[in-house]
Amino acid sequence: MNTETNAIEQFADQEYKYGFVTDIEADSTPAGLNENIIRFISAKKQEPEWLLEWRLKSYRHWLKMEEPRWPNVKYPPIDYQAIVYYSAPKRKTELKDISEVDPELLRTYEKLGIPLREQEWLAGVAVDAVFDSVSVATTFKEKLRELGIIFCSFSEAVREHPDLVRKYLGSVVPANDNYFAALNSAVFSDGSFCFIPKGVRCPMELSTYFRINAADTGQFERTLIVAEEGAQVSYLEGCTAPMRDKNQLHAAVVELVALDNARIKYSTVQNWYPGDKEGRGGIYNFVTKRGKCAGVNSKISWTQVETGSAITWKYPSVLLIGDNSVGEFYSVAVVNNYQQADTGTKMTHIGKNTKSTIVSKGISAGHGQNSYRGLVEMKKNATNSRNYSQCDSLLLGDKCGAHTFPYIEVKNTSSKAEHEATTSKIGEDQIFYCKQRGLSTEDAVNMIVNGFCREVFHELPMEFAVEAQKLLGVSLEGSVG
Amino acid sequence: MSLLEVKNLHASVNGNEILHGINLTVNIGEVHAIMGPNGSGKSTLAGVLAGREAYIVTEGQVLYQGKDLLEMDPEERAREGLFLAFQYPVEIPGVNNSYFLKAALNAIRKHKGLEELDAIDFLSLLKQKTKLVDMNESFLNRPVNEGFSGGEKKRNEIFHMAVLEPKLSILDETDSGLDIDALKTVSEGVNKLRSKENATIIVTHYQRLLNYIVPDFVHVLVDGIIVKSGGKDLAIKLEELGYDWVREETVHAV
Ligand SMILES: Nc1ncnc2c1ncn2[C@@H]1O[C@H](COP(=O)(O)OP(=O)(O)O)[C@@H](O)[C@H]1O
Ligand SMILES: [Mg+2]
Secondary structure: OHHHHHHHHHHHHHHHHOOOOOOOOOOEOOOOOOHHHHHHHHHHOOOOHHHHHHHHHHHHHHHHOOOOOOOOOOOOOOOHHHOOOOEOOOOOOOEOOHHHOOHHHHHHHHHHOOOHHHHHHHHOEOOHHHHOOOOOOOHHHHHHHHOOOEEEEHHHHHHHOHHHHHHHOOOOOOOOOOHHHHHHHHHOOOEEEEEEOOOOEOOOOEEOOOOHHHHHOOOOOEEEEEEOOOOEEEEEEEOOOOEOOOOOEEOOEEEEEEOOOOEEEEEEEEOEOOOOOOOOOOOEEEEEEEEEEOOOOOEEEEEEEEOOOOEEEEOOEEEEOOOOOEEEEEEEEEEOOOOEEEEEEEEEEOOOOOEEEEEEEEEEEOOOEEEEEEEEEEOOOOOOOEEEEEEEEEEEOOOOEEEEEEEEEEOOOOOEEEEEEEEEEOOHHHHHHHHHOOOOHHHHHHHHHHHHOHHHHOOOOHHHHHHHHHHHHHHOOOOOO | OOOEEEEEEEEEEOOEEEEEEEEEEEOOOOEEEEEOOOOOOHHHHHHHHHOOOOEEEEEEEEEEOOEEHHHOOHHHHHHOOEEEEOOOOOOOOOOEHHHHHHHHHHHHHHHOOOOOOOHHHHHHHHHHHHHHOOOOHHHHHOEOOOOOOHHHHHHHHHHHHHHHOOOEEEEEOOOOOOOHHHHHHHHHHHHHHOOOOOEEEEEEOOOOHHHHOOOOEEEEEEOOEEEEEEOOHHHHHHHHHOHHHHHHHHHHHO
């Protein structure tokens, strides 16, 4: 407990030092979207001509596309002309001190064991002084630079490393891939860029959370991670603290590229505002995440713990192009109250001897609806390929739902896909057994649910796993009487 | 003051009355056996005492350490030292046995105002207790009861008891599923845990366990009522004559 708190504190302290500070200019566009708005965004960011063209092309695609209706989620129509597509990054509402913060929010922070200073920051209290130890050139950033690793905001990457961005942007998720990806490509605000050169193993976990301004990257985040031949990186996205945002629609795109023998591990904890107990408010999280195992023996692993958002629509996928490449997807998705999640993965086997593993744990409570949607496709030339999928659903209560939509297409005779699925209810017997041993109902539910998710938590970096476990408890609070 | 006083306890499940007025007094340091044929209400009694929600008490009273037991939540009863070794122990997939026990023990210690045990002290306690029931240490790192054989589950229940050191233990059919060797070791474990500071209620429909754990008192439960109580000899007589004997006796007595 203490060590992990310290770790967070340490990281948080380090964070500012890395100097991921974007220009703070108070400015925004009027609501609505047209080509002029896109030109404005691009100009504001001083982007090169090719990127403006790319955005415009994406926009024109988007105009011709239709919002997908196939996910198993319900929400009122989104008015895309009511959205403000650019507003200069600003700190969240500044409160004078912690006593002005919603006590409910503070209670949650307490439960998650977030240190006070950080609570203040997360809640939008003016605490810049805390982070303002302007020793910008830290050993951390130096160390990464020495190794040739680039880790910076997307905007900075466009300015400093335009050739790399140009080479890989859209190479995994084409601008016209789907409705929300096209929208993102047209208007993306900021995000992270990460490049690990040939043969380099990144010596530390890279994390967006530890960049203060990450909280302001807005609704249309863009992330690109490239691992060259033999490179390795583990990347953490998000944080367990509840994130509030006045923007309802979030449509991010994440692209990963792994060349020969490279490995990318991408872990996410998503805890955006889920809406209130009656289902009012909450974020729509419509994300496109895809990795490309471009090289032989490359490996991409997605691990996600999704507890937030009113609606989650997300399928972190892997294109297994290189021979012997490996794709993995480990997921915990929790829905409570009126949350809806339609999430899963797509494993596309193209190279020979490619392997994929899918472990999905869906937990539904309250009136929550949780769908797993997965596609395992083995192309004709993907001989001797293997997939193993396991989709388990756990129901807490009888007003919630779990659904699985597994699709398997094997187009050669030497490959095999194996799928297992279970649905279980959290048992009165299990809870009583725990209580008989002295545990409270809350601890009992926590323990049973965490046990259910163990295989996935196992894949998370240590300190992230501990946080994720606590997060699960908080998310399901009060779901079993 | 008695440790446990059950007075005229009536309880029903789904609207059917199963227990029709149980009276039972257990003092500290005593071992009681409750015997009775299948379906006579033994597990119901154990469940009512542990606080299982499906059982509704319609009449009567239970005092535990002088306090109204029926007012207490199941976890509070457990923290106050009441332990039930389940007839059918429950599996908790993915939750490590030792992790589970640590949470349980610390919840109990916290309730008592004691400090929580740290990982190292706890582990040495666990190792010591595994010896008591001759349990392989590999069971510590397996998920609670998951994939355990029937006998292993029962042994694990007694292991939990050894670690949590309850005041009042209720062992519900702990002998079923145990082969003769396991029965001996588990009984030895229970005997070692027996002390002037605690009490045990052994629930069984089978006399053989009582050869190893010798009770101070034996009660015969038939159709939801205790029809006969006596010393350890009663168990032997029951074994010889069967439950029909008590049934007939009660009929004559009426
Ligand atoms: N949940 C339940 N619903 C309905 N009947 C029950 C339930 N639990 C126990 N009973 C009934 O109560 C009676 C006593 O059961 P039980 O206490 O388990 O007996 P024993 O442990 O002595 O074998 C039996 O007739 C049994 O069928
Ligand atoms: Mg029984």
